[in-house]
Amino acid sequence: MKTHVQTENQDNSNFQHLQSIMLSKRSAYFLKSESSSNPVSAEIAKEIFDEIDTEMLRLGYVMSAQLKLALKQLSEESLLEEAKSLIYALSEAKGDLNNFVTLHANFPYTAQDRSYHDNRAGVIFSHVFGFKAKPTSIQVKLPCGCSFDDQLFDLSMFNACPVCQHQVEGLSDNVEGERQGTVEFSLNDNIVKLSNVGLASKDDLFEVFGNLLASSTSVTAFDKEFVKQVIIAFKEEALEFIPVSITHKEQLCFLTGVISEHLPDAIGLMRNKFKTYTDVLRLAAYLSGFDVSLEASKKIRFKLSRKQRKLVMTLLDRHMLMEDMIRRRGLFLALGRYLHVGAESNKYPHAAHAFNVLRNDHKSIKTFNSKKEALLMDAMGVQQTPKGTIPKKDVEIHLHNTSLKVTIGDAVGDKTLKTLLAMCSEKHESDKSSEKLATDLKERGEAFTGLVSLLSSRPGEFARNIDLMLRIGDSLGDDYTEIVINALEKSVVHELKISQLFQLRTYFNSRVVNEGYRYFIPKGNRAKLFYLEEDKRDSLSQSNANKVSLCLLAEINKRLSQKESLGTVYIDPALKNIVLPLSMRSMASSLSLYPRGSRIPLDKDADILRMFMYWKGEVDFDLSAKALDESWNTMKDIGYWTYWNCEPADTYSDWNQDEWARFSGDIQDAPLGAAECIDINIKKCSDMGIRYVVMFVNIFSGGKFEDYNAFVGVMERKDAKVGELFEPSSVSQKLNLVGESKGCVPLILDVEDMSYFVCDMDSSTRADGLNSSTESKKMINIAKSTEAMSRTNPTMYDLALANAVARGQRVTLVDKPIEEIVNDEVVKHEIDFRFDMDFAMQLDTVMGKWLVD
Numbered sequence: 001m002k003t004h005v006q007t008e009n010q011d012n013s014n015f016q017h018l019q020s021i022m023l024s025k026r027s028a029y030f031l032k033s034e035s036s037s038n039p040v041s042a043e044i045a046k047e048i049f050d051e052i053d054t055e056m057l058r059l060g061y062v063m064s065a066q067l068k069l070a071l072k073q074l075s076e077e078s079l080l081e082e083a084k085s086l087i088y089a090l091s092e093a094k095g096d097l098n099n100f101v102t103l104h105a106n107f108p109y110t111a112q113d114r115s116y117h118d119n120r121a122g123v124i125f126s127h128v129f130g131f132k133a134k135p136t137s138i139q140v141k142l143p144c145g146c147s148f149d150d151q152l153f154d155l156s157m158f159n160a161c162p163v164c165q166h167q168v169e170g171l172s173d174n175v176e177g178e179r180q181g182t183v184e185f186s187l188n189d190n191i192v193k194l195s196n197v198g199l200a201s202k203d204d205l206f207e208v209f210g211n212l213l214a215s216s217t218s219v220t221a222f223d224k225e226f227v228k229q230v231i232i233a234f235k236e237e238a239l240e241f242i243p244v245s246i247t248h249k250e251q252l253c254f255l256t257g258v259i260s261e262h263l264p265d266a267i268g269l270m271r272n273k274f275k276t277y278t279d280v281l282r283l284a285a286y287l288s289g290f291d292v293s294l295e296a297s298k299k300i301r302f303k304l305s306r307k308q309r310k311l312v313m314t315l316l317d318r319h320m321l322m323e324d325m326i327r328r329r330g331l332f333l334a335l336g337r338y339l340h341v342g343a344e345s346n347k348y349p350h351a352a353h354a355f356n357v358l359r360n361d362h363k364s365i366k367t368f369n370s371k372k373e374a375l376l377m378d379a380m381g382v383q384q385t386p387k388g389t390i391p392k393k394d395v396e397i398h399l400h401n402t403s404l405k406v407t408i409g410d411a412v413g414d415k416t417l418k419t420l421l422a423m424c425s426e427k428h429e430s431d432k433s434s435e436k437l438a439t440d441l442k443e444r445g446e447a448f449t450g451l452v453s454l455l456s457s458r459p460g461e462f463a464r465n466i467d468l469m470l471r472i473g474d475s476l477g478d479d480y481t482e483i484v485i486n487a488l489e490k491s492v493v494h495e496l497k498i499s500q501l502f503q504l505r506t507y508f509n510s511r512v513v514n515e516g517y518r519y520f521i522p523k524g525n526r527a528k529l530f531y532l533e534e535d536k537r538d539s540l541s542q543s544n545a546n547k548v549s550l551c552l553l554a555e556i557n558k559r560l561s562q563k564e565s566l567g568t569v570y571i572d573p574a575l576k577n578i579v580l581p582l583s584m585r586s587m588a589s590s591l592s593l594y595p596r597g598s599r600i601p602l603d604k605d606a607d608i609l610r611m612f613m614y615w616k617g618e619v620d621f622d623l624s625a626k627a628l629d630e631s632w633n634t635m636k637d638i639g640y641w642t643y644w645n646c647e648p649a650d651t652y653s654d655w656n657q658d659e660w661a662r663f664s665g666d667i668q669d670a671p672l673g674a675a676e677c678i679d680i681n682i683k684k685c686s687d688m689g690i691r692y693v694v695m696f697v698n699i700f701s702g703g704k705f706e707d708y709n710a711f712v713g714v715m716e717r718k719d720a721k722v723g724e725l726f727e728p729s730s731v732s733q734k735l736n737l738v739g740e741s742k743g744c745v746p747l748i749l750d751v752e753d754m755s756y757f758v759c760d761m762d763s764s765t766r767a768d769g770l771n772s773s774t775e776s777k778k779m780i781n782i783a784k785s786t787e788a789m790s791r792t793n794p795t796m797y798d799l800a801l802a803n804a805v806a807r808g809q810r811v812t813l814v815d816k817p818i819e820e821i822v823n824d825e826v827v828k829h830e831i832d833f834r835f836d837m838d839f840a841m842q843l844d845t846v847m848g849k850w851l852v853d
Contacts, residue, residue: 211848
């Protein structure tokens with residue numbers, strides 16, 4: 001594309017970010033140019049559109065008629081500018097703006113094998129021990145300093161030094177920005193996934209903006225940046241689309257910070273939305289350059305301008321619950337010292353009083369958590385001593401709660417409570433009289449009733465502790481579990497968010513099944529898994545689990561039935577594989593954003609899944625993979641340390657019998673940008689009994705993902721002519737590597753089901769020298785947990801079915817209404833609303849409209 005629409009390095013403008021996210025969320029392009037009174041001539045337009053269409057086909061896209069019509073209304077200059085921006089945005093989405101070269105230039109026809117390994121090892125051995133070459137041999141010396149016999153390596157087959165594996169000048173003809181791929185699909189017999197690109201209007205953009213702010217669940221960092229860029233680009237116009245209610249506190253504080261920076265005169269719109277001291281703390285953290293989640297609380301150092309200090313002090317000068325401050329006392333004390341609250345006591349008396357209490361009299365305030373923990377200890381028959389907490393000798397306790405992390409169904413408290421819960425797996429024989437035991441049981445019952453009453457005042461706390469309360473109730477008697485269920489029905493369920501109702505219901509639907517392990521992903525910008533080898537919790541009775549589930553379902557149905565009718569509804573069964581977006585905070589931006597745990601099908605004709613990784617920088621990134629059997633046992637690994645006999649092959653079917661995967665070779669330094677690939681032969685994996693293949697990327701030494709331009713992805717290939725190494729049209733997923741981690745599991749291939757799980761989970765933040773072999777246990781735990789998410793988390797299908805039952809007049813499953821399936825009669829009906837994959841891919845709409853009350 002040299003004449004008109006060749007992509008160029010675009011400036012990092014706010015419109016570029018807006019266009020990228022609209023492509024991701026709506027598969028539509030947002031025009032920044034307006035229609036011209038002197039549009040481009042038909043002759044020039046045809047020439048430009050021919051080039052645009054060809055370039056889009058190479059990338060795997062086609063242009064909608066609506067977008068083409070809008071582009072034709074532009075002047076020639078504007079059309080060329082928009083064409084370049086469009087191709088740039090699509091190229092960036094597919095990872096096509098980079099120098100995609102591997103160590104073995106002819107991969108996958110040739111790959112890392114034993115012959116290459118032996119020759120390389122021989123050269124290194126000779127250098128280490130000072131062996132000299134034979135007088136008759138011709139020595140090749142590269143700019144990196146490596147020298148070797150010219151018969152050992154054919155340098156035309158390498159894109160980096162075959163010995164030190166560093167990029168050097170002259171070994172690669174590829175240059176930054178050169179494109180790969182072809183539009184002659186019949187010649188490379190590729191699996192081509194063509195996506196339609198529509199036209200995004202300003203209304204569409206503001207709809208996404210409003211949906212993200214209205215969401216009752218966390219959003220990605222990429223989404224937050226989108227909100228910020230909308231404010232910067234459209235200023236006061238964007239304020240009209242801010243929802244009246246912003247239920248998620250992080251969205252509220254982030255938005256307020258952005259407005260204070262870019263539209264300070266409009267900050268009054270946000271002041272009355274702050275209800276707690278923690279909200280103000282989040283705002284102060286954001287204005288100081290830290291994340292509103294307060295995850296890195298120990299690193300936060302406050303730094304505010306004069307106007308920002310005034311805003312924070314004004315928000316603090318209100319009557320709010322002091323216990324909110326006590327919960328994060330250290331951070332609030334640091335904020336108070338920075339703000340010099342005492343010196344401003346005349347101007348901000350309420351704030352000064354609050355900080356004085358926080359410094360000097362905080363122990364006099366009995367917080368909700370302290371009350372909860374005291375009642376919990378009494379209800380469990382545990383007394384506190386100066387040295388810690390011990391169970392009373394006369395009470396038998398066997399709750400087996402091993403949870404120390406935040407999750408639905410478990411109590412969370414300070415170190416005292418954690419110690420208590422850890423000790424409650426012990427059994428103690430009673431040596432007291434039956435009368436004394438009855439008295440103690442009565443006291444425990446009274447404390448338990450008080451605990452239920454206290455937690456009922458805070459529905460979120462009740463939801464997080466309901467599993468524990470049911471287990472304690474079981475130890476006291478059936479009447480006490482009824483107290484919990486009654487409180488849920490009468491006081492709590494009506495106050496829970498609908499997203500919480502779906503989450504709780506699926507939790508209790510699967511609670512009676514013991515998986516034999518437990519996992520947690522704590523709140524934060526990093527998806528770090530905590531895995532417990534055993535689940536020692538006492539089981540819940542099927543009866544109690546059903547009662548809770550039915551109560552939650554009734555509330556869901558009640559709320560949804562109050563909304564407008566959907567008419568005849570179609571539900572795509574594929575929605576069973578897409579998890580609801582209930583926590584997106586730690587998800588990285590990607591070509592197609594799916595919630596963690598979702599299962600994405602491969603093309604039925606795919607024989608090869610090409611895992612790829614790109615990075616640029618003087619650092620060693622590594623790609624590896626682990627093959628597991630049905631029982632999660634390691635069968636094979638592939639990466640820079642593995643090698644075997646690998647014969648040149650024209651097609652994938654020509655691979656050796658035991659060759660389940662091919663590796664493109666390790667590049668240890670990539671100042672020009674480089675790639676590593678692993679081709680997974682799906683049929684060979686199936687024949688060998690491999691069930692799962694876990695993809696792993698890591699930085700071998702130095703730095704973190706956020707320090708580099710790096711991404712990973714997968715291409716789907718047929719068993720035929722390979723085509724080019726990087727075929728953008730066959731890229732089905734691309735994920736950016738971001739954050740403070742050094743290791744990541746992007747996805748997990750399910751060989752038997754011909755699908756992959758979306759994972760995007762961190763593996764390591766500090767250690768160097770990792771790979772799929774050294775991280776074996778972590779990777780297996782991550783794989784097991786991700787597979788469990790796909791089965792136990794609420795899905796888009798659950799959301800669709802609940803809405804169809806409550807709001808639909810007729811429900812169609814698998815293209816037939818339920819009544820006609822029963823009667824075995826096929827009658828065509830017009831569909832009024834479709835719950836299909838297009839619905840599922842609009843995550844902002846699901847979060848901002850379907851998962852809010």
